Amino acid sequence: MIMPRGQQLLLPANPMFILFTLLMALFANMVVNISLVGNAAWMPDFLALTLVFWCVHQPRLVGIGVAFFFGVATDVHQSALLGQHALTYTSLGFMAILMHRRLLWFTVPSQAMQVLPMFAVAHALELMVRMMSGALFPGWPIFLAPLLEAVLWPVVSVFLLAPQRRAPNPDANRPL
Structure with a gap:
């Protein structure tokens, strides 16, 4: 694949780092749902955000099976x-x-606009399943969650790609 102009060549992702970030995202969802705000409908789903990020950047390592397990x-x-x-x-x-x-051909802010409909469809699907099982409508703030996830996309991109941007053997004469 030809790389877009100006994009940095990344090191391979460490599978243990991917697993660690997915477990930390699951833990963040647990902490937010248990202690901080309860099960608020407007809170972004950190695990969904991390899963989408790794499915985009490492589709051979993180796929539908991993998503099903964490679901x-x-x-x-x-x-x-x-x-x-x-x-x-x-x-x-x-x-x-x-x-x-x-x-991956878009810039990171443009990627956030591209993943916004994905998160909106996912939250609509979750709401539909929840309401078909007899639950009540959680309120209109549920539509803030996909927006917050799209806003968090650039932040997540910077943090999760940071280990891949470092030089394998850094020295003063050969920056990556």
């Missing part, structure tokens, strides 16, 4: 309808893998 783990943690988050995360993983080649 079931989220369902068990939140005592939600079993499969609700699994369906949402697998659909997000599928959409991310479907458009990952095209998405």
Whole structure:
């Protein structure tokens, strides 16, 4: 694949770092849902954001199976309808893998605009499953979550790509 002009060549992603970031995102969702704001509908889903990021940047390592596993783990943690988050995360993983080649040609702020509809569809799917199972409508602030996830996309991109930007053997005469 020909790289876009001005884009930095990245080192390969460490699979242990990917697993660590996914586990930390799951832990962040658990902490936010348990202690800080309760199960607020407007809070962004950090695990979904991290899953989409890694499905875009490393589709061979993180795919639909990983998304399903973390979706079931989220369902068990939140005592939600079993499969609700699994369906949402697998659909997000599928959409991310479907458009990952095209998405990487855009700048990071443009990528945020491209992933916004993906997050909106995922939250609408989750809301539909939740309401079909008999739950009440959580309120209009639920539509803030995809917007907040799209706003967080550049921040997540900077932090998760930082280990790949370092030089493998740094020295003063050969910066990467």
